[in-house]
Amino acid sequence: MQLGFSFNFSRCTGCMSCIVACQDQNDLPGGVAFRHVIKLEKGKYPSVKFSFLSLACLHCGDAPCVMVCPTGALQRRDRDGIVIVDRDLCIGCHSCALACPFGAPQYLEDGKMAKCDFCVARLEAGLEPACVRVCPCRALDFGPLEKLENIIAERASRTILESRGLIP
């Protein structure tokens, strides 16, 4: 099984609650978070498009950070695909930061890497990740990838059928 986050672009309003919830959960200082919100602006009015992208570690199936980590501090868990860092083994070499295309690795005051661990202790207790729980517009969700794919496929089918008047 591979766990993942899903993100609904059209429901994100850039409110940044997910960032603060992550900081609260992980006792991070201001300006440091394991989740980021990127503001995108494209085009000229009236065809200008504004959108927001909330991004944390994607817990990649072929995580490049795991491959480049020289000490084995980064590991991908077999049972759910969550990529976790053992900070005792981290030497703060920043190799993972260079390898990660999404900017997920952060460095705390001790110079060592820290990143989103999918709120793994909460997951194991049956709770959702802090960022998913807080999201006021329900743009963020999480689950096994197959389940997320099904939800997205169902939503898309529904939109198509509704637009053609085939379902109410």
Added chain:
Amino acid sequence: MVHQVNTNRILKGKVPTEESGIEIRKTICSICNPLSHCGIDAYVKDGVVIKVEGTKENPHNEGTLCSKGAASRQYIYHKDRLRSPLLRKGPKGSGQFDPISWEKALDLIAERLQKIRKESGPESVVFYVGYPKWQRPYVKRLAHSFGSPNYCSESSTCFQATQIASRLNYGYFGPPELSKTKCLLVWSGNPFYSNTTMARKLLDARERGMKIIEVGPLITPLTSHADIHLRLRPGTDGALALGLAHVMIENNLYDREFVEKWTLGFEEYQAYVQEFSPHVAESITGVPSELIVKAATLYATTKPAGLLTSASPTVHHTNGVQNHRALTALIGLTGNFDKEGGNYVIPPNYLYIANGLIFREAEFAQSRPYSEMAPRIGEDVYPVWCRLVSEAQAMHIPNQIRTQKPYPIRALVGFGLNYRMWPGSDYMKESLGMIDFLVNIDLFMTDSAKMADIVLPACSSFERSELKTYPEGFVIWTQPVISPLWDSRSDVDIITDLAVRLTPEDPLLPKGYEVCVNWIMEPSNLTVEELKKYPAGRMVENIRRPPYQKYEKAGFPTPSGKMEFTSTILKEVGLDPLPYYQEPKLSPRSTPEVAKKFPLILTTGSRLPHFIHSRTFRLSWTKALTPHPFVEINPQDAGVRGIASGDWVKISTPRSSIKVKAEVTEKVPPGVVNIYHAYPEIEVNQLIDPDYLDPISGFPGFKSLLCEVEKTRGLG
């Protein structure tokens, strides 16, 4: 060993179990306004809050929070929290204080206020409430029991002017019934950033096919969901509304039956609206005429349709009340007033929340009728305000402090007073320095608290009890999740202790918060004792919500008993009874000579999602999200001035100037710049003249004036 590893893990992950010793206690957030005040699950370990999240069982926020509420922990435990009552020792404004006991502080306050009452009358003492708003009815009662008509609040710049406008038109008002409406006209509001509990429901409604028309100069997160966006020049809302009405009447899209049976002055209105053809409306507002026609047609022909306004954007203009009258008139014109899925009227029961429960907050707060007290501050200047709002008009305070007319103001007791809210904030600050006695009650040592003679430390919502009701019929009596920090106390306990000293003859207030709340809730059969059995809150079953179209039985609560296109009250005070359109006092059309030097329209006061006025700037989590004060400027205007994103720029008005960073963006239209207010390091409101006010409501014209922007060299 395995056990230890597991315990560390759940402690680090803050998992609430017996093993971790982390307990979830229920409270509410009161950082923003009572429309939200989300339910909070406080994760408490050893008497300390170690994490917060939204309460799932609370139907209002359903487990979610905004970024401000999520930052609660930094708010509660902030190093700037006031730790004890303080007595000024240095000069006023120096911030030099000596800690004193509660007993001594309250005795001193009572002694000074009684002396001033004896010398100059009770009206010379002003009672003021800013944020949070939960203590308002109790402060109002304290003021009136003391004998002063001068209870006033931050509502002198927020929400009440929209109430005045809709009361002039209809006598009462209600929001759109979001779950049932098929077309939503959102007139200058961004609920995604100012009312996040509604945002989710708005998106749900959109996903089930509700049409959206958005009106407003800025691009908001709603714009990408809107079928039509009418991007008007700031302050021209009235002209746009009259243009929409023109199309509806011309094309016979209005509700003839409702208009004939239930309205006053339609003929004069119709004649006036004739002047606002789509082309004329376009020339004033900048909105293309074909979009005006399209929007008017969509709103008038999709039934039911709702009109969603916000608390202030339409009335933070010097022509605000008339603008808001013009746009809310569209509800009656299309027959959507008090209809299912239209704008449905439920009278508010407690702290602005309407849910059908019957409380007696207004009777409680008005412990003495205005007829038995001196005239209120602003009563001579704003007669309409005083007829329709049960508060003094606080914008007039600095003027009355200076002129001492019709009587002197000698003392002010403020809860969360912030002089920066006033246009020409330095003028208000100076005025506060002129009064004999200033008390401010706050959580933090603010710039306004520094001006005070006595400062009292209030506690946060986590540290006290509070009655809170929600539109869904959910009610909670919160119980403290932690003890008050340092020597802070609940605002209402401070008020009732002042009442013991100042108004011992008052039969309720000196008896304490619970006695007062029981009295207020009595008609609903709820009691504090009963509510205490449900620490997580409860749904009240079988609330009887009022019927639709109440006017069919009782008429409208206006002087004529009808919806008034021509207002009887405005006529009585000698103002134009029609929703008359006038340019903002400063605009490229009304003052072209000023616009030569100050060609850009300055608009301020809209929200960022992580700040609410001045309240979360001191938290590093929220402040770091947008650390520098900034102005949004269109690429066209930035280009000709050589300004790029990240540059420091100087913004000047005829009154003053400030330096902020520039953000070049299409979010604002050409010719308009938008500044976010309340950054501690700058003072947007100092750019605005203290008398730049709407003559009907006294509201400041924060959202349309004139300025110029130029590139400069940093903050120094």
